[in-house]
Amino acid sequence: MALLELDGVTRRYGALVALDQVAMAVEEGEVRAVIGPNGAGKTTLFNVITGTVKPTAGSIRFAGQPIAGLPSHQICRLGLSRTFQITSLFPEMSARENARLSAQARHGRRWQPFGGAHIFEEASARADAALKQLGLSGIADTPAGLLSHGDQRLLEVAMALAQQPRVLLLDEPTQGLSVEETQQAVETLAGFLKTSGMTVLLVEHDMEVVFRLAHRITVLHRGAVIADGAPDAVQADKAVQEAYLGGFE
Amino acid sequence: MSAGLRALLVAVVVVLAAAPFGLPPFAMTLLTEALILGLFAMSLDLMFGYTRLVSFGHAAAYGLGAYACGFMLLHTDMPLLFVVFGAALLTGIVAIGVGWICTLATGVSFSMLTLAFAQLLYAISFKWTSVTGGSDGLAGIPRTAGPFGFDALTSKTGFYYLVLACLVGAFLVCFALVRSPFGAVLRGIRENEAKTIALGYNTRLYKIAVVAVAYALGGLAGALYAPFAGFANTELLFWLLSGQVLIMVIVGGSGTLVGPILGAAFFMLMEHQLSSWTEAWALYFGLIFIAFVLFAPQGIWGVATAWLQRSRNPTRAS
Numbered sequence: 001m002a003l004l005e006l007d008g009v010t011r012r013y014g015a016l017v018a019l020d021q022v023a024m025a026v027e028e029g030e031v032r033a034v035i036g037p038n039g040a041g042k043t044t045l046f047n048v049i050t051g052t053v054k055p056t057a058g059s060i061r062f063a064g065q066p067i068a069g070l071p072s073h074q075i076c077r078l079g080l081s082r083t084f085q086i087t088s089l090f091p092e093m094s095a096r097e098n099a100r101l102s103a104q105a106r107h108g109r110r111w112q113p114f115g116g117a118h119i120f121e122e123a124s125a126r127a128d129a130a131l132k133q134l135g136l137s138g139i140a141d142t143p144a145g146l147l148s149h150g151d152q153r154l155l156e157v158a159m160a161l162a163q164q165p166r167v168l169l170l171d172e173p174t175q176g177l178s179v180e181e182t183q184q185a186v187e188t189l190a191g192f193l194k195t196s197g198m199t200v201l202l203v204e205h206d207m208e209v210v211f212r213l214a215h216r217i218t219v220l221h222r223g224a225v226i227a228d229g230a231p232d233a234v235q236a237d238k239a240v241q242e243a244y245l246g247g248f249e
Numbered sequence: 250m251s252a253g254l255r256a257l258l259v260a261v262v263v264v265l266a267a268a269p270f271g272l273p274p275f276a277m278t279l280l281t282e283a284l285i286l287g288l289f290a291m292s293l294d295l296m297f298g299y300t301r302l303v304s305f306g307h308a309a310a311y312g313l314g315a316y317a318c319g320f321m322l323l324h325t326d327m328p329l330l331f332v333v334f335g336a337a338l339l340t341g342i343v344a345i346g347v348g349w350i351c352t353l354a355t356g357v358s359f360s361m362l363t364l365a366f367a368q369l370l371y372a373i374s375f376k377w378t379s380v381t382g383g384s385d386g387l388a389g390i391p392r393t394a395g396p397f398g399f400d401a402l403t404s405k406t407g408f409y410y411l412v413l414a415c416l417v418g419a420f421l422v423c424f425a426l427v428r429s430p431f432g433a434v435l436r437g438i439r440e441n442e443a444k445t446i447a448l449g450y451n452t453r454l455y456k457i458a459v460v461a462v463a464y465a466l467g468g469l470a471g472a473l474y475a476p477f478a479g480f481a482n483t484e485l486l487f488w489l490l491s492g493q494v495l496i497m498v499i500v501g502g503s504g505t506l507v508g509p510i511l512g513a514a515f516f517m518l519m520e521h522q523l524s525s526w527t528e529a530w531a532l533y534f535g536l537i538f539i540a541f542v543l544f545a546p547q548g549i550w551g552v553a554t555a556w557l558q559r560s561r562n563p564t565r566a567s
Contacts, residue, residue: 088444100433101436104430113425114426114431
């Protein structure tokens with residue numbers, strides 16, 4: 001059974017069909033990329049999976065459990081952690097505090113209104129481990145708002161990792177980075193994915209990034225899945241080529 | 250708490266505890282009121298400074314606490330000590346409902362809902378004459394003795410110590426709260442609520458909880474005011490007071506707990522000094538407020554701590 005399964009997932013905004021009967025299955029340990037032209041529904045797909053947007057129809061199962069329609073904080077707690085396309089951090093907190101608050105969310109007594117030194121300790125340990133995995137140990141004490149854009153993008157990933165998720169959802173992790181920064185970030189991510197065996201759902205614009213990281217690719221076009229398969233097969237697919245070239249007509 | 254700060258706070262508490270032996274009765278009255286207002290402003294800081302929940306209706310907590318306490322002191326034989334804490338508890342319980350409704354909205358809409366709730370109570374205080382005394386308010390509120398013949402709180406000095414104990418106790422509670430895991434989540438909500446939700450926190454519950462605690466402590470301040478002044482009237486629920494307490498928090502330094510207490514004392518002092526010179530004292534205080542917002546948005550305590558740090562390690566000054 002796949003870890004994350006979507007079936008017939010549809011999202012309408014009035015007459016606009018942002019997602020049209022999307023079906024896909026992500027296996028444990030797989031790095032899956034979702035690609036598609038602008039407006040194909042990639043980010044909507046993320047929002048529907050993570051519960052920030054409710055699907056109009058269809059079912060979403062995580063480890064066999066239906067999650068469509070649950071509030072996003074509950075979905076997150078089941079083990080799906082996401083990053084955002086537009087960097088979203090706590091700018092006045094240090095990188096470590098950012099990751100610590102993220103790890104704390106998975107603690108059974110995250111709300112404790114007094115003391116809590118041991119909760120902070122456990123969360124800090126996870127935060128430091130996550131920062132180390134992405135090579136951010138050196139900037140752990142820097143306020144997140146002062147980090148370079150590249151480090152901010154990686155910090156978001158580290159925050160998601162600090163939650164020890166079962167599925168990591170990355171929304172354009174290299175968005176807005178320069179060519180060099182992108183290369184660096186991708187190498188860091190590739191190294192981490194190889195050693196950790198993490199299940200990842202990745203939305204990305206940059207094809208080089210996709211082919212470097214993904215095991216399998218799903219192509220969205222106007223909200224519908226038009227191809228799904230290994231990177232080589234998808235690259236050779238006629239419908240995919242047309243969808244991308246169609247954008248220039 | 251750093252050792253230096255702790256020593257400073259202990260010293261301040263000792264000085265305040267010794268105040269009745271050195272100050273004339275008139276000054277003691279002013280000081281008591283300043284401490285009550287300080288408690289009130291500090292309670293708002295939990296919402297405004299730590300969670301960025303801007304309340305335009307914090308007078309609701311103060312007035313509700315004052316009326317509840319006044320009503321019970323006038324119409325029951327319960328000892329003052331129980332009534333004060335009972336009124337605070339009642340305010341906190343009501344605030345769970347208020348918080349539940351107000352947190353349906355965010356940003357300015359949240360602020361407007363808090364204002365609407367305070368104005369609702371203001372209207373009720375006018376109309377529900379049998380309980381609130383209408384536009385006359387409740388007068389002749391006594392400081393009752395007990396339990397077991399314990400009558401230290403009936404005197405002005407005894408009551409001052411109760412106020413001081415409440416302020417110190419509330420400060421310690423707030424201090425523990427903002428440094429706890431719960432407080433870390435509040436800080437997350439302040440800086441980026443969408444991200445806090447995405448991390449898996451049900452931020453609305455945290456917001457309702459902080460509203461309840463802030464109102465309970467604001468209610469405690471109001472409950473102390475009623476037997477202190479001997480009356481409770483509609484002004485305690487009016488939006489003017491909600492605005493004034495926001496000013497105290499901002500001028501004192503939001504997000505610091507200590508700052509709002511200083512802000513309240515500063516406000517009292519200015520009101521007292523300026524109004525002895527001119528009728529238009531509020532105009533001049535308004536100018537002072539504008540100056541703070543423009544030139545020292547971190548407030549009195551923010552400026553003071555920054556200055557202390559700079560004088561301690563001059564090499565790290567920026």
